[in-house]
Amino acid sequence: MARRGTTRQQDTDRTASRGAGTKQTAPEDPAAVRASSARLWLRLFLLALLGAALTSGLVLPWKVIALVLALFALAAGVVALVKAVGAKFPRFVVLATSLGLAAALFLTAGTAASVLLWPVTRTYEDCMSRALTLQAQSDCEDGLRSLDVFGA
Template structure:
């Protein structure tokens, strides 16, 4: 057979597009229950994030649990095909949770500096004193140059 140009034989038709089945009531209920647990963990982390050391470990643990439950929730929402709105809400909540959890982890990792900052802020009575505390904290106790 010679190569005289493109193949002109008809191609077989594409198979009919199959739609993903609608989620069952049990699947929707399961995904919603995970979402409520995720929201509760996120709110618990938000409300307890201003606690002093050593209680700052509590929102960190809540944040880690919220990230895990949020990932499970997002997988269930996508797998069950529960709609774009739930995907967006869970994704945005997961991003906020991850961001706050990293911030809390940094504060716990810098435990001595954070403890010094909290003690300084408790004893600060003027705006200048709070600014001095904040400046000292943001320059890691004078290790970084001042802006």
């Protein structure tokens, strides 16, 4: 309804000019912001861990991707764990994140060893790609155990 002495259009113009550019929103709940941030970091951690696990079986030089993803998973997992505790997530989430961090640590150590021992890993991968029999595969594994760089 229009007020006395004004038209409906004038009332609409006044309310539009009063609210133009000033959106009234309630302040965000700090607990909700913490929980949202923790969920984001948990997702990043899980994606990086999954990517590292899937790429760890690749041959050199692609195994370096697994190492980078595993290192990122470690960092994201620590951040996610701290944020999950701060957001008061259930204990199961904190425990699962801790177990995921342990898995990321083992994956990082194994992949880093493969990359650091590049010549040995390359020799083993070449040997296994040529091995057609179980005996040939066993010979390749024996060469890996002895860190044989020159044997084939």
